[in-house]
Amino acid sequence: MNTAQFVPKILSEVIEKASFTWQTPSNIALVKYWGKSNPQIPKNASISFTLNNCHTITTIEFLKTEKLLVANFDLFFEGKRKEEFKPKIAEFFKRVQEYCPYIFEYKMTIHSENSFPHSSGIASSASGLSAIARCLMSLEQELNPALSEDFINKKASFLARLGSGSASRSIEGPLVVWGKHPEIAGSSDLFGVQFPYEVHSIFENYQDAILLVDKGEKQVSSTVGHQLMHNHPYAESRFQQANENLSKLSKILQNGAIKDFINLVESEALTLHAMMLTSSPYFILMKPNTLEIINKIWTYRQEHNSNICFTLDAGANVHVLYPASEKDPVNRFIDNELSKYCQKKQYICDTVGFGAKKL
Numbered sequence: 001m002n003t004a005q006f007v008p009k010i011l012s013e014v015i016e017k018a019s020f021t022w023q024t025p026s027n028i029a030l031v032k033y034w035g036k037s038n039p040q041i042p043k044n045a046s047i048s049f050t051l052n053n054c055h056t057i058t059t060i061e062f063l064k065t066e067k068l069l070v071a072n073f074d075l076f077f078e079g080k081r082k083e084e085f086k087p088k089i090a091e092f093f094k095r096v097q098e099y100c101p102y103i104f105e106y107k108m109t110i111h112s113e114n115s116f117p118h119s120s121g122i123a124s125s126a127s128g129l130s131a132i133a134r135c136l137m138s139l140e141q142e143l144n145p146a147l148s149e150d151f152i153n154k155k156a157s158f159l160a161r162l163g164s165g166s167a168s169r170s171i172e173g174p175l176v177v178w179g180k181h182p183e184i185a186g187s188s189d190l191f192g193v194q195f196p197y198e199v200h201s202i203f204e205n206y207q208d209a210i211l212l213v214d215k216g217e218k219q220v221s222s223t224v225g226h227q228l229m230h231n232h233p234y235a236e237s238r239f240q241q242a243n244e245n246l247s248k249l250s251k252i253l254q255n256g257a258i259k260d261f262i263n264l265v266e267s268e269a270l271t272l273h274a275m276m277l278t279s280s281p282y283f284i285l286m287k288p289n290t291l292e293i294i295n296k297i298w299t300y301r302q303e304h305n306s307n308i309c310f311t312l313d314a315g316a317n318v319h320v321l322y323p324a325s326e327k328d329p330v331n332r333f334i335d336n337e338l339s340k341y342c343q344k345k346q347y348i349c350d351t352v353g354f355g356a357k358k359l
């Protein structure tokens, strides 16, 4: 794998002081990444919708110092110093050391905030780490102004992946594939790429309402969940199935076969959770209200001949997906019939978005 392309060779400029602010989104996988090997290489290819409203805004101030052995940074989350978030970021800086050696010549001050409540159960690692990666690439661009926009996006995704796999899919939009797949031109295990084919208009401006079923800390983190795919009895067939599902979904996204989309996306969500149910040790992240919502969605779909469907990430929250043309009736359905299964009736209406934005 060609990682050498991401080791900087020329840094022509000297920058004493700089500050960059990026807004990067969360994403929701349609074909799931669950299982990886070192260093953050996925066991199968995945694809996600980039979101629009759920995002992180991060500013990094860089101040030149003498060369350091470990990254020197202060971290503020929503205006307050957050020592407990530092180890994950320190580990990230260590992992990218070879690719961003220049950051060890700066004192960094990081300010970060999320558009969604921190305790919402919405994973912030995708938007959080992609935002940091994008700020690092802004510095690299100033140090080497010859870099192309295409390379910068690719390397930002490459760096984000080293922080959190799904973060590699949070640089661009509206659909991003991460993981090498024979039918997706340009796809790579090292970084996410925009879905390279024309997408049917039914998937334009697709809606995602995130129902906050459980805002508590998860009993089992994604990191542990991924590890449990080693020696998992169904791992190999799962990885093969995911790659086959991506082949199918690629065609569906192009031809607009919405019923096939619903079938595949819901099956992916339930298969992800089936992997958790059959891990050793086994675990359950769905809650009773997750199942209540799924059943309501199925009934509504049948009774209203609707194209509503659901997906799940590694938690109890339900992502309700529907075409923009059904926005009004489905939003009414969510408010009247589903919100009662959410903690404090809370849900977040989001739509598909286009990726990182410099502020």
Ligand code: DP6
Residues within 6 Å of the ligand: 028, 029, 031, 032, 033, 034, 040, 046, 123, 125, 163, 164, 165, 166, 167, 222, 223, 226, 272, 313, 314
């Ligand atoms: C279920 O990207 O959070 O959301 O690489 O260990 O940081 P790490 O894992 P993470 O795993 C995401 C798992 C998922 C599926 C997906 O987003 O594809």
